[in-house]
Amino acid sequence: MAKKVQPVIPREHGGWAMLSVPFVTGMFAAKPTLLHIPLFLAWLLLYMASYPLLQSLKKAKNRSMWLSWGIGYAAAAAVFLVPLLIWNPWLAGFAPVQIALVLVAVWHVRHKAERAFANDLCAILLFCTGGVAAYMLGGGIWGRELLEVMLYNVLYFTGTVFFVKSVFRERKNKRWTMYSHTYHIIALLLPLFTLNPWMFLPLLYPLAKTLIFSGKTVKPMKVGMMEIAGSVQFVALSLLLLS
Structure with missing residues (x-):
């Protein structure tokens, strides 16, 4: 009998809160729209992609499995994100900031210092960019x-x-x-x-x-x-x- 494949899902409850709370508060501080649905789904899938991709940097065992899940989640995120970028190209302006903050996380993972206070602060700032995007997509400036x-x-x-x-x-x-x-x-x-x-x-x-x-x-x-x-x-x- 084939072994049942378990989905790779981030386990940190704090991460789920940081993913959703800034987004929701930013959205309602402006004006909720239907476009917030694909934006949140893209944001959710990118978060889910980050977990296995970062795990692949730490664990040589089953690295291909971690990479497969990470790439799969990222591809699913693109399905929702690309149409948004076509109609709202200004969203691409968040990419450099987010990439820089992700690189901080990568550096801490490579140096086995994920629990460093600076890494936590950068994670908070990264998740808050989702709130900024939600606010501006709702008509905020x-x-x-x-x-x-x-x-x-x-x-x-x-x-x-x-x-x-x-x-x-x-x-x-x-x-x-x-x-x-x-x-x-x-x-x-x-x-x-x-x-x-x-x-x-x-x-x-x-x-x-x-x-x-x-x-x-x-x-x-x-x-x-x-x-x-x-x-x-x-x-x-x-x-x-x-x-």
Whole structure:
């Protein structure tokens, strides 16, 4: 009997949140259109392609399998992306920035430093470009409003990096716990100086979570559930406050 082929799917729940949250908030901060559907499908498939392609750089075993899945996902993404580029050639302007950020990820993979803080920040910026594209496809323009919508996403997801490190790899590092607390307090205050000062509200939950759990032993399952809850409340409040 032939062995059942299992699809290669990214396993990091944080990645799925970063893929979708900036896109959704950017889309609704402008105006949702039918064109957002193929754009999101292309964005989703490119993310799914990135996982096996990066794995192929780390694992010599079954490298052809990783490459096959990565190329397959990328080809599927092109089916949705190419027509969008034909009708909206300005979308190609995101490519140089995204390629540069992907190269940062490749460098960290090659140097076995995927968990480096700088790599996490670059991943957040990369995913936020999807939010920028969604905002502009919905009729938004370059300007302060766009920058601030993306700022809220960067503030939120950078906070998740601080939190996750403070309960796992840096749990016993008291300085890291202090860094996490300090960051979340600053992140909560920054929206007060933007066009949407009420956007401090979605950052209350991350602050409370950090003050309670940073530096403590927390089961991965519980951390995952808290992060999912955090993403849901961030999206819900953002849609209410930015629409």
